[in-house]
Amino acid sequence: MAEILGPQKLGPLTPLVGEWEGDAGVDLSYHNKDDETSETGYFEKAWFRPIPIVENGQQTMEGLNYGMTAWRHGEEAMAPFHDEVGYLLWDKANGQVMRCFAVPRGLAILAGGSARARDRTLRFKAEPGSRSYGLSQNGYLLERATAVAFESTFDIHDDGTFSYRSDLVLKLAAMGKEMHHTDRNTLHRVKRIHPGAENAG
Numbered sequence: 266m267a268e269i270l271g272p273q274k275l276g277p278l279t280p281l282v283g284e285w286e287g288d289a290g291v292d293l294s295y296h297n298k299d300d301e302t303s304e305t306g307y308f309e310k311a312w313f314r315p316i317p318i319v320e321n322g323q324q325t326m327e328g329l330n331y332g333m334t335a336w337r338h339g340e341e342a343m344a345p346f347h348d349e350v351g352y353l354l355w356d357k358a359n360g361q362v363m364r365c366f367a368v369p370r371g372l373a374i375l376a377g378g379s380a381r382a383r384d385r386t387l388r389f390k391a392e393p394g395s396r397s398y399g400l401s402q403n404g405y406l407l408e409r410a411t412a413v414a415f416e417s418t419f420d421i422h423d424d425g426t427f428s429y430r431s432d433l434v435l436k437l438a439a440m441g442k443e444m445h446h447t448d449r450n451t452l453h454r455v456k457r458i459h460p461g462a463e464n465a466g
Contacts, residue, residue, distance in 0.1 A: 275327045276355040276382040277362060280421045281313040282329065287452035290335055292347075294446045295410075295437055302444060307346070309335040309450050314458055319354065328354040331366075335450075347448075357382065363398075364389040364417060371403030374415055387419040411436040413443060426453045 273279040290307035311333040319326040335347040351366025362380035367373040376389035377398040391398045392414055400412050417431040428451040436443050 290450035
């Protein structure tokens with residue numbers, strides 16, 4: 266029997282609504298204290314909640330605000346090593362999806378790409394100096410860890426999970442070259458966000 270698909274007001278963002286957890290995160294980054302590049306495993310919580318319709322003149326967008334927080338394995342009872350807040354936006358008329366977020370390192374990114382209403386893979390890209398999808402960073406980072414490019418992919422899976430991969434290319438003064446700071450994880454929904462499902466898992 267064919268799957269019956271209901272309306273998706275939020276377009277390709279619809280499956281993300283809810284609260285999520287994932288314990289298979291891997292962060293590849295340069296560690297200043299050890300002067301080396303290595304991988305770190307992490308546990309992560311994320312949430313995505315619908316926001317009111319956004320209107321920019323003739324442009325109309327649906328969206329979610331979201332947060333993603335990660336703890337190194339073995340440090341779940343301590344302070345997280347990564348915290349991110351932002352918005353995912355869907356511009357149906359122009360077929361664009363956007364990820365607008367900031368991290369408390371003095372770094373803000375607006376990344377975007379093309380997407381259709383029922384796409385299960387979302388791709389976001391940003392470049393410094395771009396007039397549309399770009400990024401901004403504080404003076405210290407600009408001198409010592411210049412962000413050269415950012416790419417990220419969200420994949421929605423049939424088993425109800427979603428995975429992501431992010432790649433922030435940095436020109437590191439300490440290394441004298443560029444490196445790819447990458448993060449990846451797969452998360453499962455632990456709570457649905459719906460008026461009639463306050464305690465649904």
